[in-house]
Amino acid sequence: MSSVFPGPRFLSLLHRNSKTLVQSKQIHAQLVIHGCQENSLLGKLIGHYCSKPSPESSKLAHSLVFPRFSHPDKFLFNTLLKCSNPDDSIRIFTNWASKSSLLYLNERTFVFLLGACARSASSLRVGRIVHGMVIKLGFFSDSELIGTTLLHFYAKHGDLRYARKVFDEMPERTSVTWNAMIGGYCSRKDKGNHNARKGMILFRRFSCCGDGVRPTDTTMVCVLSAISQMGLLEVGSLVHGYIEKLGFTPEVDVFIGTGLVDMYSKCGCLNSAISVFELMRVKNVLTWTSMATGLAHNGRGSETPSLLFRMAESGIKPNEVTFTSLLSAYRHIGLVQEGLELFQSMWTRFGVTPVIQHYGCIVDLLGKAGRLQEAYEFVLAMPIKPDAIMLRSLCNACSIYGETAMGEEIGKTLIEMEQEEKGSECEDYVALSNVLASKEKWVELEKLRNEMKERRIKTRPGYSFV
Numbered sequence: 001m002s003s004v005f006p007g008p009r010f011l012s013l014l015h016r017n018s019k020t021l022v023q024s025k026q027i028h029a030q031l032v033i034h035g036c037q038e039n040s041l042l043g044k045l046i047g048h049y050c051s052k053p054s055p056e057s058s059k060l061a062h063s064l065v066f067p068r069f070s071h072p073d074k075f076l077f078n079t080l081l082k083c084s085n086p087d088d089s090i091r092i093f094t095n096w097a098s099k100s101s102l103l104y105l106n107e108r109t110f111v112f113l114l115g116a117c118a119r120s121a122s123s124l125r126v127g128r129i130v131h132g133m134v135i136k137l138g139f140f141s142d143s144e145l146i147g148t149t150l151l152h153f154y155a156k157h158g159d160l161r162y163a164r165k166v167f168d169e170m171p172e173r174t175s176v177t178w179n180a181m182i183g184g185y186c187s188r189k190d191k192g193n194h195n196a197r198k199g200m201i202l203f204r205r206f207s208c209c210g211d212g213v214r215p216t217d218t219t220m221v222c223v224l225s226a227i228s229q230m231g232l233l234e235v236g237s238l239v240h241g242y243i244e245k246l247g248f249t250p251e252v253d254v255f256i257g258t259g260l261v262d263m264y265s266k267c268g269c270l271n272s273a274i275s276v277f278e279l280m281r282v283k284n285v286l287t288w289t290s291m292a293t294g295l296a297h298n299g300r301g302s303e304t305p306s307l308l309f310r311m312a313e314s315g316i317k318p319n320e321v322t323f324t325s326l327l328s329a330y331r332h333i334g335l336v337q338e339g340l341e342l343f344q345s346m347w348t349r350f351g352v353t354p355v356i357q358h359y360g361c362i363v364d365l366l367g368k369a370g371r372l373q374e375a376y377e378f379v380l381a382m383p384i385k386p387d388a389i390m391l392r393s394l395c396n397a398c399s400i401y402g403e404t405a406m407g408e409e410i411g412k413t414l415i416e417m418e419q420e421e422k423g424s425e426c427e428d429y430v431a432l433s434n435v436l437a438s439k440e441k442w443v444e445l446e447k448l449r450n451e452m453k454e455r456r457i458k459t460r461p462g463y464s465f466v
Helices: 007-016 021-033 039-050 055-065 074-083 086-097 107-119 124-136 144-156 160-169 175-187 194-209 217-230 233-246 254-266 270-279 285-297 301-313 320-333 336-348 356-368 372-381 388-401 404-420 426-438 442-454
Strands: none
Touching: 021 039, 021 055, 039 055, 039 074, 055 074, 074 086, 074 107, 086 107, 107 124, 107 144, 124 144, 144 160, 144 175, 160 175, 175 194, 175 217, 194 217, 217 233, 217 254, 233 254, 254 270, 254 285, 270 285, 285 301, 285 320, 301 320, 301 336, 320 336, 320 356, 336 356, 356 372, 356 388, 372 388, 372 404, 388 404
16 A cells, blocks of 8 residues: 555545545545555445445445455455345345355355344345355354354344254353344244243253353343243243343343343232332333333323423424334223323324324224224324325224124225235135124125135134133
8 A cells, every 4th residue: 555545534524425426435535545455444345335226326336345356255255245235245146146156155155145134024044055155165163153143133033043053063052142042033923932931941950051151132032022921020020030140130230131021011010010110220112111001001001191301301203113012901901991092192192103003903892882983084184195014904993793794894995905916815805704694785795705715815714712
Protein backbone atom coordinates (compact mmCIF):
# COMPACT_ATOMS: atom_id res chain seq x y z
CA MET A 1 0.00 0.00 0.00
CA SER A 2 1.23 3.49 -0.81
CA SER A 3 2.91 5.42 1.99
CA VAL A 4 0.64 8.41 1.32
CA PHE A 5 -2.44 6.32 2.01
CA PRO A 6 -3.52 6.59 5.68
CA GLY A 7 -5.53 3.38 6.23
CA PRO A 8 -6.98 4.29 9.66
CA ARG A 9 -8.21 7.65 8.34
CA PHE A 10 -10.18 5.97 5.57
CA LEU A 11 -11.50 3.37 8.02
CA SER A 12 -12.88 6.20 10.16
CA LEU A 13 -14.45 7.70 7.03
CA LEU A 14 -16.19 4.39 6.37
CA HIS A 15 -17.53 4.42 9.91
CA ARG A 16 -18.61 8.04 9.88
CA ASN A 17 -19.39 9.39 6.43
CA SER A 18 -20.79 6.61 4.25
CA LYS A 19 -24.41 7.61 4.78
CA THR A 20 -25.31 7.17 1.12
CA LEU A 21 -24.27 5.03 -1.81
CA VAL A 22 -22.62 8.09 -3.42
CA GLN A 23 -20.36 8.59 -0.41
CA SER A 24 -19.43 4.89 -0.36
CA LYS A 25 -18.52 5.12 -4.06
CA GLN A 26 -16.34 8.17 -3.38
CA ILE A 27 -14.40 6.29 -0.70
CA HIS A 28 -14.19 3.28 -3.03
CA ALA A 29 -12.64 5.53 -5.68
CA GLN A 30 -10.01 6.76 -3.21
CA LEU A 31 -9.13 3.18 -2.28
CA VAL A 32 -8.62 2.35 -5.98
CA ILE A 33 -6.57 5.51 -6.64
CA HIS A 34 -4.22 4.75 -3.75
CA GLY A 35 -3.93 1.08 -4.68
CA CYS A 36 -5.37 -0.10 -1.37
CA GLN A 37 -5.66 -3.87 -0.96
CA GLU A 38 -6.17 -3.93 2.83
CA ASN A 39 -8.86 -6.47 3.68
CA SER A 40 -10.19 -4.59 6.71
CA LEU A 41 -11.00 -1.54 4.58
CA LEU A 42 -12.39 -3.53 1.66
CA GLY A 43 -14.48 -5.67 4.01
CA LYS A 44 -15.96 -2.57 5.63
CA LEU A 45 -16.81 -1.16 2.21
CA ILE A 46 -18.52 -4.44 1.24
CA GLY A 47 -20.62 -4.16 4.39
CA HIS A 48 -21.71 -0.62 3.44
CA TYR A 49 -22.63 -1.64 -0.09
CA CYS A 50 -24.69 -4.59 1.20
CA SER A 51 -26.52 -2.31 3.67
CA LYS A 52 -27.86 -0.28 0.72
CA PRO A 53 -29.37 -3.03 -1.46
CA SER A 54 -29.67 -2.10 -5.13
CA PRO A 55 -28.40 -3.58 -8.41
CA GLU A 56 -25.58 -1.00 -8.49
CA SER A 57 -24.43 -1.55 -4.89
CA SER A 58 -24.57 -5.33 -5.38
CA LYS A 59 -22.42 -5.06 -8.50
CA LEU A 60 -19.88 -2.88 -6.70
CA ALA A 61 -19.68 -5.27 -3.74
CA HIS A 62 -19.11 -8.19 -6.11
CA SER A 63 -16.36 -6.27 -7.91
CA LEU A 64 -14.43 -6.08 -4.63
CA VAL A 65 -14.70 -9.83 -4.05
CA PHE A 66 -14.51 -11.54 -7.44
CA PRO A 67 -11.39 -10.70 -9.48
CA ARG A 68 -11.26 -11.55 -13.16
CA PHE A 69 -8.55 -14.19 -13.27
CA SER A 70 -8.10 -15.71 -9.79
CA HIS A 71 -9.87 -17.04 -6.73
CA PRO A 72 -11.57 -14.44 -4.54
CA ASP A 73 -9.96 -13.61 -1.22
CA LYS A 74 -11.50 -15.88 1.45
CA PHE A 75 -11.99 -13.05 3.95
CA LEU A 76 -13.77 -10.84 1.41
CA PHE A 77 -15.87 -13.74 0.08
CA ASN A 78 -16.98 -14.62 3.61
CA THR A 79 -17.68 -10.95 4.35
CA LEU A 80 -19.96 -10.79 1.30
CA LEU A 81 -21.83 -13.90 2.48
CA LYS A 82 -22.19 -12.48 5.99
CA CYS A 83 -23.37 -9.01 4.95
CA SER A 84 -25.75 -9.91 2.11
CA ASN A 85 -29.39 -10.74 2.80
CA PRO A 86 -29.99 -14.50 3.29
CA ASP A 87 -31.33 -15.31 -0.18
CA ASP A 88 -28.53 -13.35 -1.87
CA SER A 89 -25.91 -15.13 0.26
CA ILE A 90 -27.25 -18.52 -0.80
CA ARG A 91 -27.37 -17.47 -4.45
CA ILE A 92 -23.79 -16.07 -4.35
CA PHE A 93 -22.47 -19.30 -2.84
CA THR A 94 -24.41 -21.51 -5.25
CA ASN A 95 -23.21 -19.62 -8.32
CA TRP A 96 -19.60 -19.63 -7.18
CA ALA A 97 -19.54 -23.26 -5.92
CA SER A 98 -20.92 -24.52 -9.24
CA LYS A 99 -17.82 -23.16 -11.00
CA SER A 100 -15.03 -23.66 -8.45
CA SER A 101 -13.56 -26.21 -6.05
CA LEU A 102 -15.11 -26.53 -2.62
CA LEU A 103 -11.66 -27.26 -1.20
CA TYR A 104 -10.97 -23.53 -1.40
CA LEU A 105 -13.60 -22.79 1.28
CA ASN A 106 -13.01 -22.60 5.02
CA GLU A 107 -14.99 -23.04 8.23
CA ARG A 108 -16.38 -19.49 8.36
CA THR A 109 -17.77 -19.80 4.82
CA PHE A 110 -20.13 -22.54 5.98
CA VAL A 111 -20.95 -20.78 9.26
CA PHE A 112 -22.18 -17.71 7.36
CA LEU A 113 -23.90 -19.85 4.72
CA LEU A 114 -25.77 -21.97 7.28
CA GLY A 115 -26.70 -18.79 9.13
CA ALA A 116 -28.23 -17.48 5.91
CA CYS A 117 -30.10 -20.77 5.43
CA ALA A 118 -31.46 -20.50 8.98
CA ARG A 119 -32.83 -17.01 8.28
CA SER A 120 -34.34 -17.92 4.91
CA ALA A 121 -37.75 -19.58 5.20
CA SER A 122 -37.44 -21.57 1.96
CA SER A 123 -33.91 -22.94 2.27
CA LEU A 124 -34.34 -26.21 4.19
CA ARG A 125 -33.34 -28.26 1.14
CA VAL A 126 -30.30 -26.07 0.45
CA GLY A 127 -29.24 -26.36 4.08
CA ARG A 128 -29.40 -30.15 3.90
CA ILE A 129 -27.11 -30.07 0.87
CA VAL A 130 -24.69 -27.78 2.74
CA HIS A 131 -24.82 -30.25 5.65
CA GLY A 132 -23.56 -32.94 3.27
CA MET A 133 -20.75 -30.65 2.06
CA VAL A 134 -19.70 -29.95 5.64
CA ILE A 135 -19.42 -33.68 6.42
CA LYS A 136 -17.65 -34.42 3.14
CA LEU A 137 -15.02 -31.72 3.73
CA GLY A 138 -14.46 -32.79 7.35
CA PHE A 139 -15.53 -29.53 8.97
CA PHE A 140 -18.25 -31.07 11.16
CA SER A 141 -15.94 -33.21 13.27
CA ASP A 142 -13.32 -30.44 13.57
CA SER A 143 -15.49 -27.45 14.42
CA GLU A 144 -17.93 -26.90 17.31
CA LEU A 145 -19.02 -23.68 15.61
CA ILE A 146 -20.10 -25.52 12.45
CA GLY A 147 -22.03 -28.09 14.47
CA THR A 148 -23.78 -25.44 16.56
CA THR A 149 -24.74 -23.41 13.50
CA LEU A 150 -26.02 -26.54 11.77
CA LEU A 151 -28.10 -27.41 14.83
CA HIS A 152 -29.48 -23.86 14.92
CA PHE A 153 -30.39 -24.12 11.22
CA TYR A 154 -32.47 -27.28 11.72
CA ALA A 155 -34.13 -25.89 14.87
CA LYS A 156 -35.13 -22.67 13.09
CA HIS A 157 -36.83 -24.73 10.38
CA GLY A 158 -38.66 -26.82 12.96
CA ASP A 159 -36.79 -30.05 12.19
CA LEU A 160 -36.01 -30.86 15.81
CA ARG A 161 -35.35 -34.54 15.07
CA TYR A 162 -32.40 -33.67 12.82
CA ALA A 163 -31.28 -30.89 15.17
CA ARG A 164 -31.08 -33.44 18.00
CA LYS A 165 -29.24 -35.87 15.72
CA VAL A 166 -26.61 -33.20 15.02
CA PHE A 167 -26.41 -32.41 18.75
CA ASP A 168 -25.89 -36.06 19.73
CA GLU A 169 -23.22 -36.57 17.07
CA MET A 170 -21.12 -33.57 18.11
CA PRO A 171 -17.87 -34.73 19.78
CA GLU A 172 -17.71 -31.62 21.98
CA ARG A 173 -20.31 -29.07 22.99
CA THR A 174 -20.12 -25.54 24.32
CA SER A 175 -22.76 -23.70 26.35
CA VAL A 176 -23.89 -22.11 23.07
CA THR A 177 -24.52 -25.59 21.66
CA TRP A 178 -26.60 -26.65 24.66
CA ASN A 179 -28.52 -23.36 24.53
CA ALA A 180 -29.26 -23.80 20.82
CA MET A 181 -30.75 -27.26 21.38
CA ILE A 182 -32.70 -26.37 24.53
CA GLY A 183 -33.89 -23.14 22.91
CA GLY A 184 -34.94 -25.06 19.81
CA TYR A 185 -37.19 -27.30 21.89
CA CYS A 186 -38.63 -24.46 23.98
CA SER A 187 -39.39 -22.16 21.05
CA ARG A 188 -41.32 -24.79 19.08
CA LYS A 189 -44.69 -25.01 20.84
CA ASP A 190 -46.81 -28.09 20.21
CA LYS A 191 -49.97 -29.75 21.49
CA GLY A 192 -49.23 -31.46 24.75
CA ASN A 193 -46.03 -29.44 25.27
CA HIS A 194 -43.88 -32.42 24.28
CA ASN A 195 -41.06 -30.21 22.99
CA ALA A 196 -41.03 -28.15 26.19
CA ARG A 197 -40.72 -31.37 28.20
CA LYS A 198 -37.81 -32.54 26.04
CA GLY A 199 -36.16 -29.16 26.60
CA MET A 200 -36.54 -29.57 30.38
CA ILE A 201 -35.10 -33.10 30.27
CA LEU A 202 -32.12 -31.87 28.28
CA PHE A 203 -31.63 -28.98 30.71
CA ARG A 204 -31.53 -31.42 33.61
CA ARG A 205 -28.83 -33.38 31.80
CA PHE A 206 -26.93 -30.15 31.09
CA SER A 207 -27.07 -28.98 34.71
CA CYS A 208 -25.85 -32.35 35.98
CA CYS A 209 -23.14 -33.26 33.45
CA GLY A 210 -22.88 -30.66 30.72
CA ASP A 211 -19.50 -31.58 29.21
CA GLY A 212 -17.68 -29.38 31.72
CA VAL A 213 -19.69 -26.23 30.88
CA ARG A 214 -22.42 -24.63 32.99
CA PRO A 215 -25.79 -23.11 32.12
CA THR A 216 -25.82 -19.44 31.18
CA ASP A 217 -28.49 -16.74 31.49
CA THR A 218 -29.68 -17.68 27.99
CA THR A 219 -30.19 -21.27 29.15
CA MET A 220 -32.30 -20.15 32.06
CA VAL A 221 -34.48 -17.85 29.93
CA CYS A 222 -35.25 -20.83 27.64
CA VAL A 223 -36.04 -23.05 30.63
CA LEU A 224 -38.37 -20.43 32.13
CA SER A 225 -40.18 -20.31 28.78
CA ALA A 226 -40.67 -24.10 28.87
CA ILE A 227 -42.03 -23.93 32.43
CA SER A 228 -44.44 -21.16 31.37
CA GLN A 229 -45.81 -23.37 28.60
CA MET A 230 -46.39 -26.30 30.97
CA GLY A 231 -47.62 -24.22 33.93
CA LEU A 232 -45.37 -26.02 36.45
CA LEU A 233 -45.27 -23.53 39.32
CA GLU A 234 -43.41 -25.80 41.75
CA VAL A 235 -40.70 -26.54 39.18
CA GLY A 236 -40.55 -22.83 38.34
CA SER A 237 -39.90 -21.96 42.00
CA LEU A 238 -37.08 -24.52 42.15
CA VAL A 239 -35.55 -23.14 38.95
CA HIS A 240 -35.81 -19.62 40.41
CA GLY A 241 -33.69 -20.82 43.35
CA TYR A 242 -31.20 -22.45 40.96
CA ILE A 243 -30.94 -19.19 39.02
CA GLU A 244 -30.07 -17.32 42.23
CA LYS A 245 -27.50 -20.01 43.04
CA LEU A 246 -25.85 -19.49 39.65
CA GLY A 247 -25.57 -15.77 40.39
CA PHE A 248 -28.07 -14.48 37.82
CA THR A 249 -30.05 -12.06 39.95
CA PRO A 250 -33.27 -10.76 38.37
CA GLU A 251 -32.66 -7.37 39.99
CA VAL A 252 -29.86 -6.60 37.52
CA ASP A 253 -30.41 -9.15 34.69
CA VAL A 254 -33.39 -7.83 32.72
CA PHE A 255 -33.81 -11.01 30.65
CA ILE A 256 -33.85 -13.33 33.67
CA GLY A 257 -36.19 -10.95 35.49
CA THR A 258 -38.59 -10.74 32.56
CA GLY A 259 -38.57 -14.53 32.20
CA LEU A 260 -39.46 -14.93 35.87
CA VAL A 261 -42.27 -12.35 35.65
CA ASP A 262 -43.69 -14.16 32.61
CA MET A 263 -43.33 -17.60 34.21
CA TYR A 264 -45.01 -16.68 37.51
CA SER A 265 -47.81 -14.83 35.68
CA LYS A 266 -48.59 -17.76 33.39
CA CYS A 267 -48.44 -20.20 36.29
CA GLY A 268 -51.05 -18.13 38.16
CA CYS A 269 -48.78 -16.87 40.94
CA LEU A 270 -49.28 -13.17 40.34
CA ASN A 271 -47.93 -12.01 43.72
CA SER A 272 -44.54 -13.58 42.97
CA ALA A 273 -44.56 -12.01 39.50
CA ILE A 274 -45.25 -8.57 41.01
CA SER A 275 -42.55 -9.12 43.65
CA VAL A 276 -39.90 -9.91 41.01
CA PHE A 277 -41.11 -7.04 38.82
CA GLU A 278 -40.84 -4.45 41.60
CA LEU A 279 -37.35 -5.67 42.58
CA MET A 280 -36.00 -5.26 39.04
CA ARG A 281 -33.79 -2.18 38.70
CA VAL A 282 -33.75 -2.35 34.90
CA LYS A 283 -36.90 -3.01 32.87
CA ASN A 284 -37.42 -3.08 29.11
CA VAL A 285 -40.59 -3.02 27.03
CA LEU A 286 -40.95 -6.83 27.29
CA THR A 287 -40.79 -6.65 31.10
CA TRP A 288 -43.63 -4.14 31.28
CA THR A 289 -45.62 -6.06 28.64
CA SER A 290 -45.25 -9.35 30.56
CA MET A 291 -46.40 -7.73 33.79
CA ALA A 292 -49.38 -5.94 32.19
CA THR A 293 -50.46 -9.12 30.39
CA GLY A 294 -50.06 -11.09 33.60
CA LEU A 295 -52.41 -8.71 35.40
CA ALA A 296 -55.01 -9.06 32.63
CA HIS A 297 -54.80 -12.87 32.51
CA ASN A 298 -55.14 -13.16 36.28
CA GLY A 299 -58.31 -11.12 36.68
CA ARG A 300 -56.73 -7.74 37.43
CA GLY A 301 -57.11 -6.16 34.01
CA SER A 302 -58.42 -2.93 35.54
CA GLU A 303 -54.89 -2.27 36.84
CA THR A 304 -53.20 -2.41 33.43
CA PRO A 305 -53.92 1.23 32.36
CA SER A 306 -52.14 2.59 35.44
CA LEU A 307 -49.22 0.22 34.76
CA LEU A 308 -49.00 1.50 31.18
CA PHE A 309 -48.83 5.07 32.48
CA ARG A 310 -46.05 4.05 34.87
CA MET A 311 -44.31 2.48 31.89
CA ALA A 312 -44.54 5.71 29.87
CA GLU A 313 -43.37 7.81 32.83
CA SER A 314 -40.29 5.58 33.18
CA GLY A 315 -39.28 6.54 29.63
CA ILE A 316 -40.30 3.29 27.93
CA LYS A 317 -43.02 3.64 25.30
CA PRO A 318 -45.51 0.78 24.80
CA ASN A 319 -45.22 -0.70 21.31
CA GLU A 320 -47.40 -2.75 18.96
CA VAL A 321 -46.49 -6.00 20.72
CA THR A 322 -47.53 -4.55 24.09
CA PHE A 323 -51.02 -3.74 22.85
CA THR A 324 -51.38 -6.99 20.89
CA SER A 325 -50.56 -8.96 24.02
CA LEU A 326 -52.92 -6.95 26.22
CA LEU A 327 -55.83 -6.99 23.76
CA SER A 328 -55.39 -10.76 23.36
CA ALA A 329 -55.58 -11.14 27.12
CA TYR A 330 -58.71 -8.96 27.31
CA ARG A 331 -60.25 -11.01 24.51
CA HIS A 332 -59.42 -14.24 26.33
CA ILE A 333 -61.19 -13.22 29.56
CA GLY A 334 -63.95 -11.09 27.98
CA LEU A 335 -63.09 -7.59 29.23
CA VAL A 336 -65.00 -5.81 26.48
CA GLN A 337 -65.18 -2.24 27.79
CA GLU A 338 -61.59 -2.31 29.01
CA GLY A 339 -60.46 -3.62 25.63
CA LEU A 340 -62.31 -0.88 23.72
CA GLU A 341 -60.86 1.82 26.00
CA LEU A 342 -57.35 0.40 25.60
CA PHE A 343 -57.76 0.33 21.81
CA GLN A 344 -58.85 3.98 21.79
CA SER A 345 -55.88 4.98 23.97
CA MET A 346 -53.34 3.35 21.63
CA TRP A 347 -53.12 6.37 19.34
CA THR A 348 -54.61 9.15 21.46
CA ARG A 349 -52.42 8.62 24.54
CA PHE A 350 -49.47 6.50 23.45
CA GLY A 351 -49.09 7.35 19.74
CA VAL A 352 -49.16 3.72 18.53
CA THR A 353 -50.95 3.19 15.21
CA PRO A 354 -53.24 0.11 15.29
CA VAL A 355 -52.44 -2.68 12.81
CA ILE A 356 -54.48 -5.66 11.61
CA GLN A 357 -53.74 -7.74 14.74
CA HIS A 358 -55.20 -5.05 17.02
CA TYR A 359 -58.33 -4.68 14.89
CA GLY A 360 -58.69 -8.46 14.86
CA CYS A 361 -58.57 -8.64 18.67
CA ILE A 362 -61.38 -6.06 18.95
CA VAL A 363 -63.56 -7.86 16.39
CA ASP A 364 -63.05 -11.16 18.20
CA LEU A 365 -63.69 -9.50 21.58
CA LEU A 366 -67.00 -8.01 20.41
CA GLY A 367 -67.97 -11.20 18.60
CA LYS A 368 -67.43 -13.42 21.65
CA ALA A 369 -69.50 -10.99 23.73
CA GLY A 370 -72.40 -11.28 21.25
CA ARG A 371 -72.14 -7.65 20.12
CA LEU A 372 -72.19 -8.72 16.48
CA GLN A 373 -73.70 -5.61 14.89
CA GLU A 374 -71.11 -3.47 16.65
CA ALA A 375 -68.35 -5.79 15.46
CA TYR A 376 -69.69 -5.69 11.89
CA GLU A 377 -69.82 -1.88 11.88
CA PHE A 378 -66.33 -1.80 13.35
CA VAL A 379 -65.06 -3.91 10.42
CA LEU A 380 -66.76 -1.63 7.87
CA ALA A 381 -65.22 1.48 9.47
CA MET A 382 -61.67 0.07 9.52
CA PRO A 383 -59.10 2.05 7.51
CA ILE A 384 -57.45 -1.20 6.39
CA LYS A 385 -58.87 -4.21 4.58
CA PRO A 386 -59.97 -7.02 6.93
CA ASP A 387 -58.14 -10.32 6.56
CA ALA A 388 -59.59 -13.84 6.42
CA ILE A 389 -58.77 -14.57 10.08
CA MET A 390 -60.82 -11.61 11.27
CA LEU A 391 -63.83 -12.42 9.08
CA ARG A 392 -63.65 -16.09 10.01
CA SER A 393 -63.79 -15.16 13.70
CA LEU A 394 -66.86 -12.97 13.12
CA CYS A 395 -68.55 -15.65 11.00
CA ASN A 396 -68.10 -18.23 13.77
CA ALA A 397 -69.55 -15.77 16.29
CA CYS A 398 -72.59 -15.29 14.01
CA SER A 399 -73.09 -19.05 13.94
CA ILE A 400 -72.93 -19.27 17.75
CA TYR A 401 -75.35 -16.39 18.38
CA GLY A 402 -77.77 -17.22 15.56
CA GLU A 403 -77.08 -14.16 13.36
CA THR A 404 -77.49 -16.26 10.24
CA ALA A 405 -78.04 -13.46 7.72
CA MET A 406 -74.85 -11.66 8.71
CA GLY A 407 -72.96 -14.94 9.01
CA GLU A 408 -74.03 -16.04 5.53
CA GLU A 409 -72.90 -12.73 4.01
CA ILE A 410 -69.52 -12.89 5.75
CA GLY A 411 -69.07 -16.57 4.88
CA LYS A 412 -69.65 -15.93 1.18
CA THR A 413 -67.16 -13.04 1.31
CA LEU A 414 -64.62 -15.43 2.82
CA ILE A 415 -65.14 -17.99 0.06
CA GLU A 416 -64.70 -15.27 -2.58
CA MET A 417 -61.50 -14.09 -0.94
CA GLU A 418 -60.10 -17.61 -0.90
CA GLN A 419 -61.00 -18.18 -4.57
CA GLU A 420 -59.33 -14.90 -5.57
CA GLU A 421 -56.18 -15.93 -3.73
CA LYS A 422 -56.49 -19.50 -5.06
CA GLY A 423 -56.58 -20.83 -1.54
CA SER A 424 -58.42 -23.81 -0.10
CA GLU A 425 -59.00 -23.16 3.59
CA CYS A 426 -61.49 -25.71 4.89
CA GLU A 427 -62.29 -23.46 7.91
CA ASP A 428 -64.10 -20.97 5.67
CA TYR A 429 -66.34 -23.65 4.18
CA VAL A 430 -66.99 -25.15 7.61
CA ALA A 431 -67.92 -21.73 9.05
CA LEU A 432 -70.35 -21.03 6.21
CA SER A 433 -71.81 -24.55 6.32
CA ASN A 434 -72.50 -24.15 10.05
CA VAL A 435 -74.39 -20.91 9.36
CA LEU A 436 -76.42 -22.49 6.56
CA ALA A 437 -77.22 -25.54 8.69
CA SER A 438 -78.41 -23.38 11.60
CA LYS A 439 -80.73 -21.58 9.14
CA GLU A 440 -81.86 -24.96 7.68
CA LYS A 441 -80.84 -23.99 4.15
CA TRP A 442 -80.22 -27.60 3.16
CA VAL A 443 -80.15 -27.04 -0.62
CA GLU A 444 -77.46 -24.36 -0.38
CA LEU A 445 -75.58 -26.48 2.15
CA GLU A 446 -75.56 -29.40 -0.28
CA LYS A 447 -74.22 -27.14 -3.06
CA LEU A 448 -71.47 -25.90 -0.76
CA ARG A 449 -70.43 -29.45 0.14
CA ASN A 450 -70.41 -30.45 -3.52
CA GLU A 451 -68.14 -27.48 -4.24
CA MET A 452 -65.81 -28.69 -1.48
CA LYS A 453 -65.68 -32.12 -3.11
CA GLU A 454 -64.97 -30.64 -6.53
CA ARG A 455 -62.12 -28.54 -5.14
CA ARG A 456 -60.90 -31.53 -3.09
CA ILE A 457 -61.13 -29.62 0.17
CA LYS A 458 -61.19 -31.90 3.20
CA THR A 459 -62.13 -30.89 6.72
CA ARG A 460 -59.40 -31.32 9.30
CA PRO A 461 -60.10 -33.64 12.25
CA GLY A 462 -60.41 -32.03 15.68
CA TYR A 463 -58.12 -32.83 18.62
CA SER A 464 -58.51 -32.51 22.35
CA PHE A 465 -55.94 -32.70 25.12
CA VAL A 466 -56.66 -33.51 28.75
